[in-house]
Amino acid sequence: MTDHRIAAPLLPGATIGMVGGGQLGRMFALEARRMGYRLIVLDPGTDTPAAQFCDHHIRAPFEDLNACLELARRSDVVTLEWENADVSTLRAMGEHVQIHPSPDVLEVAQHRVREKDAARRLGVLTAEYRAVRSKEELEAALAEIGAPAILKTARMGYDGKGQATIRDAAEAGAAWEELSREGDDFILEARVPFWMEVSVICARSASGQTACFPVSENEHRRGILHLTVAPARVPDEIAEEARRVATALAEGLGVVGLLAVEMFVDADGRILMNEIAPRPHNSGHHTWEACGVSQFEQQLRAVCGLPLGDPALLRPAAMVNLMGEDAGTGLGRAGVARALEIPGTALHLYGKHEARAGRKMGHLTVLADSADEAARRARRAWERIAAGG
Template identity: 40%
Template sequence: MYIKGMHGSQTIGIIGGGQLGRMLTLAALPLGFKVIVVDPGEDSPAAQVGAKQIVADLYDRTALKQLAEKSDWLTIEIEHLDADILDELVALGKPVNPAPSTIRLIQDKYLQKKFFEEAGIPVAPFVEIPDERAANDALKAFEGKMLIKTRHGAYDGRGNMVVEDAAQIKKAFKLFAGKQLYAEKLIPFSKELAVMVARTVDGDVAAYPVVETIHERNICVEVLAPAPISKTQTTEATNVALQAVSMLHGAGMFGVELFLTKEGDILINEIAPRVHNSGHHTIEANHTSQFEQHVRAITGLPLGDTTLSVPAAVMINILGERNDMTKIKGLDKALANPRTSVHLYGKSPTKVDRKMGHITATGKTVKEARARARKARKQLSI
């Protein structure tokens, strides 16, 4: 049983043992926690850094019950799960954070959008499209440019398609056959932003400084901290993110993805109920990393300082360049750059655009940090 301030041998159970589970493990161990993960791949990224692992599918009820038996607190590194099983774990008396109800809401992008819209949080216009005809109607309503998105299971833009005419709609319905879809107006944003928000078991929230996220091929490639935006926009983005996360249940980190429109308005794209790619720089750049903060939040410890401890930081993802066994070259060169850190996730094989690691560089300005991070990225190959 957990005694406040007396922990040391308690165990955190994480559903998923990928790079997020790995960085959570690396944050939990120095606080004296043990970590166990469920992950289908032998020797998962989390297991490689000291987490125990149950090798099983994330939807395996028996394995998740085993995980619960061995853990004092349960959490997740991915939202594509069976929320009903998580409810069963709560019924067994194990705290699951964030709450299964939050995971259920967020894993259906359409329901998530509807929830926020009804709560008065600004989101891009969207509509359900049960068939092609509804999609063609939506395209008219959305002035000829929209995204068709799968409601469930999407990541790194793999469930999205931009459509501008009836032929492309037909193509999207073929590509996403058998999946529930919805349509969203294409927002010609001026920037994409993100705010990491921590939420305690008591529902108190704390925001990290707003960052700019830069995407290519729908994948996050760079994160700039702090976001080069005005004070008003910073306040607005922070307030929208805090307001949205306040409406959810359960503790932990939440990654709030935002659009800054050409008119200067802030819209929510979506929320991830977990540590997030747009918070990786916090390991080097903030007083408390998002990973330590998540551990603190779910175990009932006080939240740490969310502010930047350096003037600026830039994170660049190391995306796989080919489909092959993982071979890293140039680590020596990349690490010769000042104030530059390389994180590798221990994944093999390398696949094109697979997230294999990331680089964070800090500096006096975003420009300086970005030049360092980009130089190091060019010196590495994977």
């Protein structure tokens, strides 16, 4: 493969290519435009959240090799907000332009077994897991790991989709029935009785400089992130270990850009990696208001070879997702004005035209003097939008 290492930083005026045009790309686009960069987005949708703010939108499916090559040719660097593009297509694009993070990193991050194998190789703990490709392998894996366990599709899962919990051996058949329609490549994981879920977003530049955002504490509902609180309310040693794990993974995988690492803290205070995402992450949205640099600007700096920004938390913050089922995200925006009465509340809406249940429509970030107070206010603000008044 041709070596296109960036010797000098890509300065404002350069064109950044973005694979994916959702809300992560939108917030990246806002930062890129603010800093004077040009942005081309590849996404199959019309008027997508990111396309509303980019210079050019190549409207094509991610499987369209010619469209991907057009993005590569027209960009000075390519980055992504969606990590599931075909790796061989990405490698073909890599003949024309640097892609950050690299196709090698994406190949790992696209597959739950590979990412856990990589974690273990780097000395990072994970739940017990087995690769599963048939009902017989599922039964054998369950006998080894024990119940409760979670069967997940190895690829393409997000927001808890493509997962089935197996509470005891008798449920294995039903779980297989349900998920085997979605592919032939699975992972069975022991269900971790975690004390808390946390995440760390680590930025790494081509020169090897790394910078972690403070640890986020995450609460999920039905497999979807609901609330993030920063800083996570954990002892310092646990926060330190979470950041060490994220840095070890970013360095070990050779990430250039961002690596978001979701982790469980168990009852003994041990950190187990759950999954990685080589891009901005929902649990880092508060960085926009709360940190010295947002995760999106940090991604831009990392992929353009600029010095990384200061990820320090300037004020405790809480972020709550606004979903399609929350009344205020629909027509009329009921409850939005009342939510904004709560001091320190900022509103982000992603410009999605249709509010569907389970769809992320926007988020609120609330800053306060303590993490507890930020979390309380964020819940109150969310209740007003969810209830629509």
